[in-house]
Each structure stands twice: as structure tokens, then as C-alpha cells.
Amino acid sequence: MVDSFDLGDIVEMKKQHPCGSKEFEVIRLGADIKIKCTGCARIIMLPRSKFQKDAKKIIKM
Structure with missing residues (x-):
């Protein structure tokens, strides 16, 4: 789960x-x-809650 992203x-x-x-x-x-x-x-649009649940990790910031 990813909490902070930009x-x-x-x-x-x-x-x-x-x-x-x-x-x-x-x-x-x-x-x-x-x-x-x-x-x-x-391009895909997801609700924030689903995105945070499905994201494994941030590769590049």
C-alpha cells in the first residue's frame, strides 16, 4: 500500500x-x-482508495 505519491x-x-x-x-x-x-x-482513472490499495511501490520519484 502506497500512502504518499506525487x-x-x-x-x-x-x-x-x-x-x-x-x-x-x-x-x-x-x-x-x-x-x-x-x-x-x-490512461486509467481510479478512485484514490483503490489506487492506494493496488499500488505496490513507487519506482521513480
């Missing part, structure tokens, strides 16, 4: 994206978190 951080998620990548870049903060897949550049 814009531009690269985060490793528990589940991988269908393209095969587990790494996502945080591109929007708020009640919802918007992340972009580093493999295929698709």
Missing part, C-alpha cells in the same frame, strides 16, 4: 495492464487518481 511518480501496481506492463505514471491527483501505462500510454 505527480510524475512511476508506480508499480499489483495487477498488470493487458499490454503486459505493471508500471504506471501518476498524471493527475485528487479524489480520483489518473495514471498512464508506461508500456502503451493508455
